[in-house]
Amino acid sequence: xxxxxxxxxxxxxxxxxxxxxxxxxxxxxxxxxxxxxxxxxxxxxxxxxxxxxxxxxxxxxxxxxxxxxxxxxxxxxxxxxxxxxxxxxxxxxxxxxxxxxxxxxxxxxxxxxxxxxxxxxxxxxxxxxxxxxxxxxxxxxxxxxxxxxxxxxxxxxxxxxxxxxxxxxxxxxxxxxxxxxxxxxxxxxxxxxxxxxxxxxxxxxxxxxxxxxxxxxxxxxxxxxxxxxxxxxxxxx
Numbered sequence: 042x043x044x045x046x047x048x049x050x051x052x053x054x055x056x057x058x059x060x061x062x063x064x065x066x067x068x069x070x071x072x073x074x075x076x077x078x079x080x081x082x083x084x085x086x087x088x089x090x091x092x093x094x095x096x097x098x099x100x101x102x103x104x105x106x107x108x109x110x111x112x113x114x115x116x117x118x119x120x121x122x123x124x125x126x127x128x129x130x131x132x133x134x135x136x137x138x139x140x141x142x143x144x145x146x147x148x149x150x151x152x153x154x155x156x157x158x159x160x161x162x163x164x165x166x167x168x169x170x171x172x173x174x175x176x177x178x179x180x181x182x183x184x185x186x187x188x189x190x191x192x193x194x195x196x197x198x199x200x201x202x203x204x205x206x207x208x209x210x211x212x213x214x215x216x217x218x219x220x221x222x223x224x225x226x227x228x229x230x231x232x233x234x235x236x237x238x239x240x241x242x243x244x245x246x247x248x249x250x251x252x253x254x255x256x257x258x259x260x261x262x263x264x265x266x267x268x269x270x271x272x273x274x275x276x277x278x
Contacts, residue, residue, distance in 0.1 A: 047091070047146040048094050048148070051096075052068070052079060055068075059263070067099075067100050071263065077105075082153070089160065094116050098122055127226040130229050131227075146217070147212070149211055154255045155212060171244040178210050178253075207247070255273060
């Protein structure tokens with residue numbers, strides 16, 4: 042199987058929903074189980090044999106750069122600067138064009154913690170050969186779901202998985218041909234993925250029963266991640 046050993050991780054967002062934690066650091070440096078989020082992401086990548094990480098940096102970039110210069114976990118790390126306003130389109134376009142030579146590579150947002158089996162994801166992508174493969178999972182409802190009999194509320198179900206409603210977990214494998222679709226600025230989720238979907242160049246990898254993920258966009262989600270972390274990753278010393 043062709044090796045996929047490079048990952049592009051966007052860590053440049055300002056993390057407004059995580060204030061005050063992100064007033065003086067990017068979101069990827071917020072601690073989870075005593076270590077920055079980026080530590081857990083790179084540790085996971087290294088466990089699957091990744092050799093090279095390209096970090097798209099913007100907001101408070103010096104904090105993450107200085108941390109990783111001292112704690113790079115034996116990966117080759119490059120930093121690609123973009124603007125916060127340029128969003129994921131600019132972030133990925135500059136990082137890929139500057140530092141990625143591989144035909145296929147992992148791409149992800151820097152606020153996802155997952156035990157996704159990357160060998161499975163790689164295999165699906167290389168078998169199907171799309172421009173992009175998106176890891177998807179059933180949506181966990183943030184609201185209590187009501188159970189009705191007529192007009193009577195007879196029960197509640199909290200945080201259930203909506204099995205027929207799939208969402209992106211923010212982890213992808215891209216073929217380098219995606220460069221021709223990446224915009225100067227703007228969101229790949231709103232601009233690139235709809236184009237690829239229309240051309241049938243986009244594939245989904247559904248998380249298996251033994252795979253799970255946490256996205257950390259707010260202080261509340263960070264609290265949930267602290268409680269549920271052991272289900273995804275065993276804390277390391």
